[in-house]
Amino acid sequence: MALGLIAFVSLVCPPGDHEALVGRMGIAIATWLRLAFGQAAILVPPALAGGGILVLLARERPAMPRVVGLAVILIASSIILELEFARAIGSAFGLTGVTGGTLGAAGAAFLEPAVGEVGMAILAFLLLSLGVAATLDMSFLALCTWAWRALRGFSGLFIKAVFFSAAFLGRVLVKCVPGTLRERMSPRRAKPDLAGPAMAETACAGTSPVIVDPAADFATGAGSKPGMPHAPAGEGSRRKPRSETPSQALSQAPGESPTRPPIVISDSSGGYVLPPISLLKDHTPKRSTLSSRDAQNVIERAKLLEETLRSFGVDAKVVQVNRGPVVTRYEVQPGPGVKVSKIVNLSDDISLALAAVGVRVEAPIPGKSAVGIEVPNSEIAMVYFRSVLESPEFRAKNRRLPIAIGKDIAGTPVVADLVSMLHLLVAGATGSGKSVCLNALISSLLFTRTPDEVKLLMIDPKRVELTTYDGVPHLLAPVVTDTKEAAGYLRWVAGEMDKRYRLLEEAGVRNIDKYNEACIRGRLENPEATPLPYIVVIIDELGDLMMVAQKDVEDVVCQLAFMARAAGIHLVVATQRPSADVITGVIKMNIPSRIAFAVPSQVDSRVILDSSGAERLLGKGDMLFFPVGALKPVRVQGAYISDAEVEDLVEYVKSQASPNYEAVSVAKPQESDEERGIEDELFDEAVRVVLETQEASVSRLQRRLRIGYNRAASLIDAMELKGIVGPPQGSKPRKVLISPDRWGSGSRR
Numbered sequence: 081m082a083l084g085l086i087a088f089v090s091l092v093c094p095p096g097d098h099e100a101l102v103g104r105m106g107i108a109i110a111t112w113l114r115l116a117f118g119q120a121a122i123l124v125p126p127a128l129a130g131g132g133i134l135v136l137l138a139r140e141r142p143a144m145p146r147v148v149g150l151a152v153i154l155i156a157s158s159i160i161l162e163l164e165f166a167r168a169i170g171s172a173f174g175l176t177g178v179t180g181g182t183l184g185a186a187g188a189a190f191l192e193p194a195v196g197e198v199g200m201a202i203l204a205f206l207l208l209s210l211g212v213a214a215t216l217d218m219s220f221l222a223l224c225t226w227a228w229r230a231l232r233g234f235s236g237l238f239i240k241a242v243f244f245s246a247a248f249l250g251r252v253l254v255k256c257v258p259g260t261l262r263e264r265m266s267p268r269r270a271k272p273d274l275a276g277p278a279m280a281e282t283a284c285a286g287t288s289p290v291i292v293d294p295a296a297d298f299a300t301g302a303g304s305k306p307g308m309p310h311a312p313a314g315e316g317s318r319r320k321p322r323s324e325t326p327s328q329a330l331s332q333a334p335g336e337s338p339t340r341p342p343i344v345i346s347d348s349s350g351g352y353v354l355p356p357i358s359l360l361k362d363h364t365p366k367r368s369t370l371s372s373r374d375a376q377n378v379i380e381r382a383k384l385l386e387e388t389l390r391s392f393g394v395d396a397k398v399v400q401v402n403r404g405p406v407v408t409r410y411e412v413q414p415g416p417g418v419k420v421s422k423i424v425n426l427s428d429d430i431s432l433a434l435a436a437v438g439v440r441v442e443a444p445i446p447g448k449s450a451v452g453i454e455v456p457n458s459e460i461a462m463v464y465f466r467s468v469l470e471s472p473e474f475r476a477k478n479r480r481l482p483i484a485i486g487k488d489i490a491g492t493p494v495v496a497d498l499v500s501m502l503h504l505l506v507a508g509a510t511g512s513g514k515s516v517c518l519n520a521l522i523s524s525l526l527f528t529r530t531p532d533e534v535k536l537l538m539i540d541p542k543r544v545e546l547t548t549y550d551g552v553p554h555l556l557a558p559v560v561t562d563t564k565e566a567a568g569y570l571r572w573v574a575g576e577m578d579k580r581y582r583l584l585e586e587a588g589v590r591n592i593d594k595y596n597e598a599c600i601r602g603r604l605e606n607p608e609a610t611p612l613p614y615i616v617v618i619i620d621e622l623g624d625l626m627m628v629a630q631k632d633v634e635d636v637v638c639q640l641a642f643m644a645r646a647a648g649i650h651l652v653v654a655t656q657r658p659s660a661d662v663i664t665g666v667i668k669m670n671i672p673s674r675i676a677f678a679v680p681s682q683v684d685s686r687v688i689l690d691s692s693g694a695e696r697l698l699g700k701g702d703m704l705f706f707p708v709g710a711l712k713p714v715r716v717q718g719a720y721i722s723d724a725e726v727e728d729l730v731e732y733v734k735s736q737a738s739p740n741y742e743a744v745s746v747a748k749p750q751e752s753d754e755e756r757g758i759e760d761e762l763f764d765e766a767v768r769v770v771l772e773t774q775e776a777s778v779s780r781l782q783r784r785l786r787i788g789y790n791r792a793a794s795l796i797d798a799m800e801l802k803g804i805v806g807p808p809q810g811s812k813p814r815k816v817l818i819s820p821d822r823w824g825s826g827s828r829r
Contacts (some may be wrong), residue, residue: 092744101283112415127150146215146575152210156204156211157208160184161184163188163200182367191204193811194397206467209223209301219669222460229568243347243745257292263815267779303716349734352531352532355729358629360464360721361466362466363464382398384433384434385430388429389430392422396414397415398411398671400450401488403491403765404487405717406457406701407440407454407715408455408457409455410452412453413450414451418622420451421443423443423453427439427696436456437456438697439453439456440696440697441453442720454489461488463719464721465484468487468719473493473495474495479495479496479499479802481497481525481529481616482495485517485675485719487719494714498650500708501650501707502641502645502708503652503653503670503671504652504673504675505652505654505671505673505675506655506677507675507677507679507684508677509677509684509699511699512679512697512700512701516720517703518546518618518620519716521652522536522546523721523725525616527729529554531554531737531740533614534616535556535615535616535617536547536549536554536615536617537569537615537616538620540559541620541624541625545620545621547559547561548726548727548730553733553734553737553738554742563787564629568619571638572742576615576647577647580612580647581647584646592647595612612648622653622655622662622663622667623657634664634666637651637670639797640668641670641671653667653671658676660687661682663688668687668690673706673707673708674688674706674713675706676688676694676697678697678702679697681695689704701720760795762785762791766781767823769785770782770805771804771823776813776816777813778792781795796814803817804816804823
């Protein structure tokens with residue numbers, strides 16, 4: 081370091097003060113450096129000083145490769161100064177006699193005859209790059225990437241500087257121009273039309289044009305499917321429950337400019353106006369960055385995680401941390417020879433060491449050579465439905481039926497297209513967030529699609545979840561609550577699917593999108609043909625339907641799931657009993673997209689996802705989202721929409737239009753033997769006999785009740801349906817599952 085300082089002073093001090101400042105040794109050093117390196121000698125002092133610093137600070141890594149890199153930089157710089165273009169640049173700046181010294185001349189004399197001037201330049205700059213990479217202890221590829229980013233950043237700054245300079249000069253020139261000439265050069269503005277209000281009233285009385293802010297993407301039907309025109313708006317604004325006009329309501333979307341020119345959409349569908357985002361509460365957080373306490377907690381947990389793995393003989397290092405709304409994922413890179421399965425088997429031990437509940441291990445992370453360890457946060461950040469609705473991901477216009485799912489571990493909004501997902505299965509235990517997920521799904525469609533674009537059929541055997549939406553104009557029929565009628569409505573949807581396939585066949589197209597496009601462009605033979613809306617069938621509790629009419633429901637659900645996609649019909653099936661008798665193999669095979677909420681056991685998780693993981697979820701909207709085509713499920717915190725917000729949305733939608741129900745002929749299915757057994761007047765007496773004897777025997781019921789075999793067998797089957805006795809076990813008698821006290825206290829409900 082001292083030698084570098086002496087060399088620097090020797091090179092930069094004036095010629096007359098050499099001997100006074102640095103003495104004869106300094107003069108000799110300067111002379112020899114200039115002789116050896118030429119103008120590149122100015123790089124020798126920092127190279128010497130840097131080499132000394134590297135030697136002093138080299139504890140973990142050897143300093144010799146970096147010192148060699150500094151020497152390579154000096155040699156390459158000397159060779160570059162011997163190039164013709166380097167001398168030309170020096171002459172342009174008034175520097176004469178630019179040379180690379182003895183080393184540069186020797187290198188040029190060796191390289192130029194072999195590869196020429198251009199080849200020597202390429203090799204010299206390559207040598208310089210390798211020297212810089214060795215000095216900075218980074219790979220050549222990383223150095224090139226860094227240089228490219230720096231060049232792109234500097235070029236961007238240069239372009240901005242040129243742009244602002246030109247704008248500034250333009251303003252200065254405009255001010256310097258005389259006023260009369262400036263008025264002649266400026267474009268004339270149109271005078272305001274004083275007849276505007278009168279014309280607007282005439283239009284409202286006729287075709288009812290409505291002014292819609294173009295920036296409110298989903299409020300104007302952004303993301304509509306190809307071939308389906310946006311829903312117009314107009315007359316319905318007079319029926320709005322709020323005092324604001326449609327243009328005022330729709331302009332409240334975030335990031336909108338009140339001065340933008342509006343788009344006029346003519347009324348052709350009864351004046352339906354899409355709901356404004358102002359119906360949802362604004363829950364924008366005051367701070368979006370990580371606090372110092374949370375950051376310190378993340379760092380401490382990362383160190384504790386490494387120590388825990390090391391204590392079990394696992395050599396691994398935390399390479400990245402992603403903190404999400406509910407969990408923080410630590411990306412762990414195993415050392416050489418470490419099996420991934422060993423880390424997976426340590427999930428309970430990691431949970432104990434970190435004092436956390438529900439630690440989940442994702443091994444490996446798709447697309448990365450790392451294992452993800454997901455640890456719940458001490459404080460859960462709520463993901464609100466409005467924040468996902470306002471995101472650029474949701475406003476993208478390439479989705480035909482957009483659905484706001486939530487946010488992933490990195491806090492990125494997760495948005496799906498129901499058309500691309502084909503059909504969706506939602507399952508999870510009670511209270512895990514399944515109902516809120518359905519509300520978010522339905523609200524996404526109501527916010528972005530008109531009744532002409534999508535129709536809904538809702539089946540709610542529990543009578544409490546989907547009845548809020550009764551009366552919405554998007555409905556094909558009132559919310560179905562009778563389990564015996566549900567199969568009839570599903571059969572009607574299957575008939576509608578067949579009708580649509582006949583229309584597609586006549587039109588010579590493959591799917592509903594092509595049909596609607598041909599219909600709008602007038603390419604169909606039938607001039608009265610109209611575009612077909614999508615149909616979304618939402619079943620809130622599949623288990624109740626399977627209990628009443630399993631064969632009928634399973635057959636029609638599988639038929640729709642297998643064939644209805646091209647006809648524009650999509651299923652959303654939800655259940656809180658993810659067992660194999662509810663989610664059968666045939667249903668699961670035909671519904672490829674799944675959402676799994678928290679479940680009590682690994683068996684239930686495998687029924688939903690064909691893999692474990694859902695048993696370690698935290699509940700309250702924590703889900704595993706597994707769309708069709710994905711390699712692994714993605715952990716997502718579901719978007720939350722409150723009941724009050726849903727009610728406001730439904731009230732607004734109802735005010736825009738009335739429902740136009742289809743004439744559906746529903747025939748209730750015939751009662752099965754088990755159902756007839758429940759209604760049998762001897763059912764209670766038969767249950768008393770079975771509970772007293774603790775033996776579910778058909779022959780005993782025949783003798784005690786003096787009835788025939790068929791009636792006794794129906795009574796036993798009805799008891800199995802009610803959960804009183806177990807299934808048949810071959811030659812062994814059925815098990816009695818309840819006690820007489822429990823039956824007497826009201827088990828028959």
